Amino acid sequence: MLQPWMIVGDFNDFASLDERVGSSFDCMDRIIKFHEHWNRCNLMDAGYVCSKFTWTRHSQGRVTLQERLDRLLHNIELVDCFPNLRVVTLTRTYSDHNPILVNTDLELPVDKEKRPFRFEAAWMIHDDFNRIFSSAWDKKKNSLVDAVKETKRALIEYKESTFGNIFKRKKILMKQLQGI
Structure with missing residues (x-):
């Protein structure tokens, strides 16, 4: 696809070992498969600003597991349209997921x-x-x-x-x- 496009949301998977804290379970196969799906579609991760982790599991009032499950994947054509594209991890309020904000740095006039x-x-x-x-x-x-x-x-x-x-x-x- 030559048009700019992106996918944003909860992928329910993480892309590297440092995107998961609180578990020793071996997950390299999972990470490799996740990357294979991106590569097949010529997508890349937009990264993040602020907190790395977008999902937290609490047990008995303590944080027991944190992962980066929510992200923005995009093709290279999107960078031409939005060279200042940023994904900001916002403060979690009610959910166990932190919301993410896609910031294109475009100032649109408000009438x-x-x-x-x-x-x-x-x-x-x-x-x-x-x-x-x-x-x-x-x-x-x-x-x-x-x-x-x-x-x-x-x-x-x-x-x-x-x-x-x-x-x-x-x-x-x-x-x-x-x-x-």
Whole structure:
């Protein structure tokens, strides 16, 4: 295949002895077979940034086995499209797998006007919500379409001034947790 392509996910296998810690079981045949599958498809491993291990087994509150099971495999043509391609191992939260993030280092412009409006139910428990909603609705209550537009505008302003960018705040907190 001459088109750029990649496969990302849990391969449920590891590619070298240093990608497994906590077991003495001989697995060279497994590793060789895994590499044979890649080679047959002319694929290569993109590597990783941060933690090597993407899967952890816990037993009685202790880590008993760690492996790198999740990865990105790609062909050489993909490197031409994404020369700065990186795979970042993120912090695990609920699963026994760490999520992986494929970062292409492409900065895509975000058009705020085209983003869909999303109402957050959590806003309703905030003290100012009813006042802001009612005030915006009453300004244009003679036209349903205008009332909805005005309420949307007021709620977007309210969200930004009251809560800020919660996704940006979450990202900062996750980075701080990774540093712990």
